[in-house]
Amino acid sequence: MFNKFKMLLLMEFQKFGEYRGDVFIFTMNAIVLPWVLLNVWVTVAEAKGGEALDTSYLVQYYYVQIIVNVLVSSWHGRILADRIRTGELLMFLLKPYEYIRYMAANNVSEKVWKILFSLVALIPLYFIYQSYLTIPVWQTIPVAFVSVFLAGMIKFFISQVIGLAGFWTNSVNALRDYNEGLSLLFSGRLFPIQYATKVIPEAFFTFLPYYYFLGFPVNVILGHVTGTDLWFGIGVQCFWVGILYGLHILLWKKGLRRYGGFGQ
Amino acid sequence: MSVISVSHLTKYYQVHQKEAGFTGSLKSLFNRKYYDAKAVDDISFEIEEGELIGFIGPNGAGKTTTLKCLTGLLYPTSGKVDVLGYTPFERKHPYLKQISLVMGQKNQLWWDLPAIDSFLLNKEIYEIPGARYKKTVDELSELLDVKDILQVQVRKLSLGQRMKCELIAALIHTPKLLFLDEPTIGLDVVMQQKLRDFIKAYNQRYKATIILTSHYMKDVEQLCERVIIIDHGKLLYDGSLSNIVKKYAKHKSITVIFEKPVAKEKLEKLGKVVEFEDRRAVISMPREKSNHVAAKLLESFPVEDLNIEEANIEEIIRDVFSNKASRV
Numbered sequence: 001m002f003n004k005f006k007m008l009l010l011m012e013f014q015k016f017g018e019y020r021g022d023v024f025i026f027t028m029n030a031i032v033l034p035w036v037l038l039n040v041w042v043t044v045a046e047a048k049g050g051e052a053l054d055t056s057y058l059v060q061y062y063y064v065q066i067i068v069n070v071l072v073s074s075w076h077g078r079i080l081a082d083r084i085r086t087g088e089l090l091m092f093l094l095k096p097y098e099y100i101r102y103m104a105a106n107n108v109s110e111k112v113w114k115i116l117f118s119l120v121a122l123i124p125l126y127f128i129y130q131s132y133l134t135i136p137v138w139q140t141i142p143v144a145f146v147s148v149f150l151a152g153m154i155k156f157f158i159s160q161v162i163g164l165a166g167f168w169t170n171s172v173n174a175l176r177d178y179n180e181g182l183s184l185l186f187s188g189r190l191f192p193i194q195y196a197t198k199v200i201p202e203a204f205f206t207f208l209p210y211y212y213f214l215g216f217p218v219n220v221i222l223g224h225v226t227g228t229d230l231w232f233g234i235g236v237q238c239f240w241v242g243i244l245y246g247l248h249i250l251l252w253k254k255g256l257r258r259y260g261g262f263g264q
Numbered sequence: 265m266s267v268i269s270v271s272h273l274t275k276y277y278q279v280h281q282k283e284a285g286f287t288g289s290l291k292s293l294f295n296r297k298y299y300d301a302k303a304v305d306d307i308s309f310e311i312e313e314g315e316l317i318g319f320i321g322p323n324g325a326g327k328t329t330t331l332k333c334l335t336g337l338l339y340p341t342s343g344k345v346d347v348l349g350y351t352p353f354e355r356k357h358p359y360l361k362q363i364s365l366v367m368g369q370k371n372q373l374w375w376d377l378p379a380i381d382s383f384l385l386n387k388e389i390y391e392i393p394g395a396r397y398k399k400t401v402d403e404l405s406e407l408l409d410v411k412d413i414l415q416v417q418v419r420k421l422s423l424g425q426r427m428k429c430e431l432i433a434a435l436i437h438t439p440k441l442l443f444l445d446e447p448t449i450g451l452d453v454v455m456q457q458k459l460r461d462f463i464k465a466y467n468q469r470y471k472a473t474i475i476l477t478s479h480y481m482k483d484v485e486q487l488c489e490r491v492i493i494i495d496h497g498k499l500l501y502d503g504s505l506s507n508i509v510k511k512y513a514k515h516k517s518i519t520v521i522f523e524k525p526v527a528k529e530k531l532e533k534l535g536k537v538v539e540f541e542d543r544r545a546v547i548s549m550p551r552e553k554s555n556h557v558a559a560k561l562l563e564s565f566p567v568e569d570l571n572i573e574e575a576n577i578e579e580i581i582r583d584v585f586s587n588k589a590s591r592v
Contacts (some may be wrong), residue, residue: 007388009373011381019374090337091372094365096357097389257339260277260332 005101012109020113029115031066031072037063037126037190047216053195057222059132061192063125064218069189070118071111072152072213076103080163083260093256100160100248107156138221143230149219150237151213158209159246164248167255182208188215209240266346267441267473268311268334273343275329275497276300296320303329305497306343311475313440316467318505319477322578322585326497331443334475335365346563348441359388364439368449371426372433373418379429380414383436390437397436404432407462424455431459435466442466444476446485460486481578505577512584513575516554519546523566534560543568 016023037110038059047054080103083089092099126133162179166172183191185200187210197205205211220224225233279301298561303328311317321327332338333345336352336359345352350359355370366381373382380401387397404413413421421429435442444463448456464487466473466549478484484491485505491510493501501508518535522543531537533558535549554572561567 004388008386011377011385013579014381015374015376088370090332090365090367091370092334093337093355093388149587174326260338 004097005105006076008102008105009109010016013112014104016109016113023110023113024117024120024229026075027070027114028121029261030069030114031118031121033189034065034069035121037150040128041191047253056132057224058192059129060134060222061218063122063129063133065189065214066096066122066125066195067261068151068214068218071148072155072217073111073114074107074152074155075104075110075155077159077161077163078174079085079106080105080160082101084163084255085170086168088169089259096201097104100252103160104156118172128141137223143234144217144221147234147237150234153241154185154209154213154244155247157241159181160248161251164251167251183210183214186210186249187213188218206236209244210236212240265313266310266527267313267348268309268345269309269335270310270330271344273304273307273330273345273483274302274341274572275304275326275332275333275338276302276341296330304333304340304494306372307494307497308343309502311473311501313473314471315490316460316463316474316488317476318491318579319475319485319494320481320484320491321494327391328445329497330494331445331475333363333449334585335363335443336392337470339534359418360441361437363393363441363443364434364437365443365445366434368427368446371418373426373429375419376417376453378415378431379410379418379421381432382418382429383414386433386436392525400436400438401432403436407465408458409431424451424458427455427459428462429452431462433434438470438472440472442472442473442474444478446478447476448480449479456480457588463487481581484578489505493581493584499583506586508580509574513580514551515548515575517546517548517573517575518553518554518558518561518564520544520561520567521569523568526565530565 039055041058042055043060045055045058080089083092090098093101140178158179162172162175165175169175186204187209188194189195190207193202193205193211193215205215212233216225220230220233277300278298280292281299283298290516303572305366306331307326319327321524329338333340334352336347336355339353342423345493347361348359350356352359360379367516372387373379383397383401386392387394392400401414407415408431410425410428413425414429418429420427431447434590447463451459460483463474463476467487474487476483476487488502491501491503491505492499500510503511517538522545525542526545528537528540528545531540531545531547533554535547536546538548539546545556558572
């Protein structure tokens, strides 16, 4: 079982090696927004004299967000939707191996490349903002690891579910854009939750999955979520993984029943 | 022993119909009309172990849909399909390990990596022991003469080379049942012949059951003793290739060369003169009259040479599809 996945991982890793230029551009693209926001928020915080906004927290938040964003990223929904539309999926369906494992291998390999490339930006940024950055206390590391892993699963299955919409529509890109828009607002990407909830009702963060794949793990790493809130958050992450996994199974089965393998 | 048993297989697709133009588009927003397109319409057949069958029909006849139902890619609307003792659309792993599908227009090889990497992945996926994997790859790459290109990126291979590697990838687990959907499409005549030779050799060496669909009649003529003809989703014919001629070819033609020029009008009394030159003519007549016409030609004309020919198989099948020949 593990040999199959290991082989797939190696193949995907080699494949991304062929497209290393593209992966580099995508990685930098994912880093630009949090870096810009970091600068905007720091400027605003300093203009306000550091009273209303905590400059040190903001720098740490966006720096860690860059790392978490790379670790939880998923782009395979687009690949899945394309394969459904062109009929390329057929060749995978004929193999005695679950399709989702191909996507998991794709996802993990992509992350390894992205982590390597993101160091190009993370190392200089560390030296620029060194005075604001602190090393997280070691006690938070195990739970942060769990939280980031669950965040990656949530994002993976959201991407998978959006890709599976390709069984019913050709406009999966529109769904992706819609999801990206909501994600910008509610994941904590544009602003940390403690500042956002002054404008947006907290329920949007509590009851939607977006916050739990970015803002929440970032705050866990920074040690800003503790005690009951921490375990409640981890519980919600598990809930969303379960819901999205179930939805993925349902859509996969229903989609395959109606799939004709177009593009023939 | 039957490896494939198909009973009253039917597959309908629901197709959306829209009137022409912008108004039609607006109407279809509120009142969408659908109809059931009968891709496969109540067909039944059995295929025995080791057979090499040609599955032929014009575009949209239902060949690929049938193949997809047999491989488990499509759920039938109704009917029963049993392949190697499995219900294909359940796509159980033990079933998938025994079959393979090669589509001339679809790749399973990883585009950016050499073919040998895709083979290695298949080795793991199909759980092939190392020694058997090596033996199979050696044998197949020798048969197809591709040993030198296995380390070359797939995207840098020619269409013919890629098709050969696709075949190896599909056969690496030595499937009992091989579905070939237009395997020679787009290939030049030399490469087509090489692939035909290989398919024949594979069938004989591994006793594999092979189902072939192709628009090239040469593929079918050279490889298949039995053919299934399908059109508009209906099974028109299931039997030997030679019987098609007896069943559907209602005419024979006689090519005759004369010692000296003869009058065309005289020949027209014997049958339809299809071609006429100075000393050569081709005359078409009902099959049962061919002996009589030949005797008459020898008796009444200065014949130098005479040849009675069956209609070309491709023409017969073309006639079957265009409803010229009588159907049963």
